Amino acid sequence: MRLVIAECSVDYVGRLKAHLPRAKRLIMVKADGSVLIHSDGGSYKPLNWMSPPATTRIASPEETGVGEDSVESWIVQHGKSDDKLIIHIHAMHHDSEHELGLDPGLIKDGVEADLQRLLAEQIHRLGDGFSLIRREYPTAIGPVDILARDREGSTVAVELKRRGDIDGVEQLTRYLALLNRDPRLAPVRGVFAAQLIKPQARVLAEDRGIECLSLDYDEMRGVDDSDSRLF
Missing domain, CATH: 2.70.180.20 (Protein Yojf; Chain: A;)
Incomplete structure (x- = not known):
């Protein structure tokens, strides 16, 4: 260069x-x-x-x-x-x-795949008594990020985003419509999980009976010490 x-x-x-x-x-x-x-x-x-x-x-x-x-x-x-x-x-x-040499490329941290893996490993963050069915549960329009069961045995579909907006809520709504046609899974409720959920997305999700869950990526991977925070 x-x-x-x-x-x-x-x-x-x-x-x-x-x-x-x-x-x-x-x-x-x-x-x-x-x-x-x-x-x-x-x-x-x-x-x-x-x-x-x-x-x-x-x-x-x-x-x-x-x-x-x-x-x-x-x-x-x-x-x-x-x-x-x-x-x-x-x-x-x-x-x-200057000779810079070959660049290894950008290695992203905190992408949706990382959130999915961590939440699957820490499925209790969805609530007490939750258990994982599987990650990337297939449907006719694409895989659901996480499929789980709550303490009552009901099915829960989780859509994960780094930044949750209206499009993510619409995507989860389509998944729920399909999953609820399967008698082995129905009734299926949804959880929209993200590091940051936009206010409009939260309003739309709650209006459709979808629970919203905010995720702290650093805390999930164990690098954020909540005891040392001032606030």
């Missing part, structure tokens, strides 16, 4: 046109050919960029028509279209290259 900090102005030419006036910015040139222009504010999103496949060549100020005020100009040409990113370098402050 090449990292350049420079006074630059940038023009994007192609399906649309965009211009960045002269300012000090970070230019990232990645090994796959992509080029990203960043400022020191805002969010993670670059101000402008060229996606791969792309090639970069150095052009003279005369070729790009910016005059003697430019040290050099980069023309970043997309490999599958006429789109160009033209970067005019007016002053160079830093230029370095």
Whole structure:
């Protein structure tokens, strides 16, 4: 990866046109050919960029028509279209290259699969006397995250989400409609479990007779000491 900090102005030419006036910015040139222009504010999103496949060549100020005020100009040409990113370098402050090597990728923690595994292992969180029937119980429209029995022997279907919204409640409603057609399981009631349940989803679930359960992922995996909390 090449990292350049420079006074630059940038023009994007192609399906649309965009211009960045002269300012000090970070230019990232990645090994796959992509080029990203960043400022020191805002969010993670670059101000402008060229996606791969792309090639970069150095052009003279005369070729790009910016005059003697430019040290050099980069023309970043997309490999599958006429789109160009033209970067005019007016002053160079830093230029370095770094070999990053292969990236192992993002390993997510606290995804729905982790919540499902933990809740299956700690089925008592649904209530006293609960027992697990199975995880990923199959239906004609997809698997139910957890199927369990309560202390009275009734069937309970659990839908798990990291963030519970209305779509999750609708999904569980469809599962319940199918499961209640099976005489071996009926009657089946539902539990909508999530780390965070949106107020609208909670209202809809309770209106349909579905219980809501908030889950503390850190506490479930044993890394949150509730005794040390101030609140």
